[in-house]
Amino acid sequence: MLKRNVQKGMISLIAIVMFLSMFSFTNLNSIKTVEAATTSYNTIEYNKSVNLDANIAYPETNAFWSAPYYSEGSTFISSATAPSYAKKDVKLVREAKTERGIYYQVKLGDKIIGWLDKRAFKFYEMPSTDIAYSRTGKITNTAGHAVWTQPCGQINSTLKGPASDYLNKEITIWRKVENKRGTYYQFSETKTPNIKAWLDARAITLYDQVHFNEEYNQMAVISTVIGHAVWSTPYLQSDSKLIAPASNYEGKRVEIIRRAKTTRSIYYQFSYDNEVIGWLDTRAFSLIPSNNAMVISNNTNDIFSNITDAYNKNNPINNSQNYSQQFVNIDESNFDDNLGNYVKISQDNKPIGWIDSENVIDEKTMDSIENDEESIIPEELIDKVNDYVTIENNEFVLSDKAEDVLTSEELVEVEGQIDQTNAEIEVDESLADTHIEGNTIVQEIYEDEPNQLLKAAKKAYIKAKYTWWGMQIQFSHKAVVDFNDFYWGAGMIGGLGANKRMGKFLVKKGIKIASRYTVCLSLFGSGLAWGMSKKDKGKGVNLNCVLYIPTTITTAK
Secondary structure, three states, X not given: OHHHHHHHHHHHHHHHHHXXXXXXXXXXXXXXXHHHHHOOOOOOOEEEEEEEEEEOOOOOOOEEEOOOOOOOOOOEEEEOOOOOOOOOEEEEEEEEEEOOEEEEEEEEOOEEEEEEEHHHOEEOOOOOEEEEEEEXXXXXXXXXXXXXXXXXXXXXXXXXXXXXXXXXXXXXXXXEEEEOOEEXXXXXEOOOOOOEEEEEHHHEEEOOOEEEXXXXXXXXXXXXXXXXXXXXXOOOOXXXXXXXXXXXXOOOEEEEEEEEEEOOOEEEEEEEOOEEXXXXXXXXXXXXXXXXXXXXXXXXXXXXXXXXXXXXXXXXXXXXXXXXXXXXXXXXEEEEOOOEEEEEEEEOOEEXXXXXXXXXXXXXXXXXXXXOOOOOOOHHHHHHHHOOEEEEOOEEEXXXXXXXXXXXXXXXXXXXXXXXXXXXXXXXXXXXXXXXXXXXXXXXEOOOXXXXXXXXXXXXXXXXXXXXXXXXXXXXXXXXXXXXXXXXXXXXXXXXXXXXXXXXXXXXXXXXXXXXXXXXXXXXXOHHHHHHHHHHOOOOEEEEEOOOOOOEEEEOO
């Protein structure tokens, strides 16, 4: 009896336990189902493609996940401390952000590993520009600089040694890289072209490129000597040697025999007393008109019988208006920095007298103005490059993609021109309206017009357009007329050169431009105002200014 009761009790207990177990299992599944239904994954705010180099420098407490951590579908892959990953250089190909932080998708070699927290990485510098760059130069400033296997701060960059080991070495430059730390050149010593390394651009003096070197015959006087010197070649070439300060030849009448354009300027090779002396910047010269010239002035009491009266403006004997637009012969010239530049003219072998050289224009300049409609940089190259140039912070920037469409020679020419243009731009918003039109920086002014609708409908009085290749100053017809009046008025008052008169006229009207853009105007001399009037045709004119190159004057369209 007792045994039977015990058995019944055991059966009842087992039944109760089974019942409770079934209830607990069912309840647990229900709880898990509820939990799954109520789990809130992190929302991905963005997920974008990137291209970054990094090192897994801080793997501790970090792990790889199949998706950004705690986002839907994210599963554990591996700890970042695994020897296969810790301290390894990797490529980051995607970036995602959740409320927990920023995560990167990691690529090691050719394999995608997974997603890792941003805090696990040490980031390398990434180049904003990486282009072929063919130049020569010399390592001259080594203090604080070092030589690297790659641009400093970038992946695989290790120290090779101090830059002082290369001081005064002649080098060839192969590539140019820009990153947030600065600009770096890949170089090799001229004697060992196959051994290459990287160095900060500030440690290197680049030699100027020579764009052309040609015969050029012209008489001139060396008149502006401050800041100039005579060199054995156009300045800043690998074999340039100082010959003498320009002051040694101040006031000397010389013969120009060659002309060369470099990255920096235009230089004349000249001879004196039948001896070839050397090369000197064009800005040091005052050109003497050739024998045949045209009188372009229409003034009175401005021709004198002798040079003394001319300098003192005493006892005038004739008026240039009697010879305006007539050809004359230049028999003699006399140049003085303080008193002015005068030429002695005659017509049909009959002497006329001494007249300010600004009042005549020689045939060479006339031919240049009348026949030269070409841009200094070929239009084909300008058109080829335009789509790859943008403006950032009032500077021109060449896209890396330009390397795919330009030859190495074209790329060097374009890069050099953009660097020069950026260095020379002087935009002053207090002087004129300044805005961006496509890939052009524009300053423009209008004649006084209070009505903004009428102002907008009018053609600008003067517009200065900065392009990557230089600058174009657009003159309306009225501005051409006003400049002529100003030009001759300034000539009678102060004897200013053509470039200075243009600069003063533009400032007076409200536009300030980089002074070096107006230097090329000086090569026209007195022909500037005449040429602008000649090309005007009632439509206005464009002055196309490329740094240091003789400006072209074209009729506005």
